[in-house]
Amino acid sequence: MMTIDVPEAYRRALDDFGALVHRIGPDQWENPTPCVDWDVRSLVNHVVGENLWAPELLAGRTHAEIGDVFEGDLLGDDPIKAFDTSAVPAVQAAIDHRVLDRVVHLPFGDVPGREYITELFADALIHTWDLARAIGADERLDPELVTACATWFADAGFGYRQAAVGEHQAGEHRKVPSETDAQARLLASWGRRA
Template sequence: MSETERVARAAEPLSKLLRTLTPDQLTAPTPCAEFDVRALLNHLLFWGPSLIGAARKESVGPAAAAESDVDLTAGDWPAALDTQLADLATAWRDPEAWQGSTHMGGPTELPAALVGGMVVGELIVHGWDLAHALGTTADWDDDLLRYAFEETTATADQGRAMGIYGPEIPIAADAPLLDRILGLTGRDPAGR
């Protein structure tokens, strides 16, 4: 699998889910206690510019509005987020996006490949969150999930220390890769 296609492949199932989303589903709960569907979409729209900027080696803060203020009532939210996902995939298709160091919405320099791995993991985990909230599934190929599992394993302790992930949920070593990724981030694959 080419690293330049990882973000696009992680975003594709999420993009498909957006095309099926209806306004009445915005209040559906997600496995993330602090997010309903609207808040999850706000979160993605809010951080998208920083993740795109990271690929371009630009220090871009999150969206100008407060995360809770992104307006999803106007009816253009699926298109706005789908466009943002396409822009994100395009930005990370550049081989230079994965080289050197970059910033992710703040002053701290991080290895670009690490940030790319975090972007892939974020798209997969939040794609699963959305699918679960909508009562459906999202599928990623095993190569991408293997990569995301390795990246999430390498950064899970840091993510928990930063409050990004909840406490790890033990998952059997022979469980599907997606379940193991979810467990590392503090999500119960059964959605409990």
């Protein structure tokens, strides 16, 4: 169970990711990231795709109804503008508390809106660290968001890891010493080496 408001956690995580998007240098879009086979551009494209899917899925549409409109290069010639344009409707859809109990149709099954938004939050948070590492920015994540994500992932991690949405996000769990800080433990649970 999350200890903070799920839509607010998602908004904050996406804001933090967006702040880093605005710091990407022209020569950094091809930098490798901790995500297997993804450079910075691919990572940002992934998050933009998630942002574009969110309002549609939270409105009750299915993947089949939407089709492949959000596949391929979503960044075009202005990746920063593409991110900004995608983030606003995603957050607006998520902060409408009526969607928390709505059924969301994901490829692997139906889930409550609250669960889907939690997955979006976790994805944005972990990818914030991925992007920071890739561009050499400060890698510290918001401690309150780290705690909230760790609490959720402790219960949901196995199922999330098995689902298709987790194929790039959640790598194999890494063991870390017990005295490791909360952020490093969270990242290790997502297969990251902090």
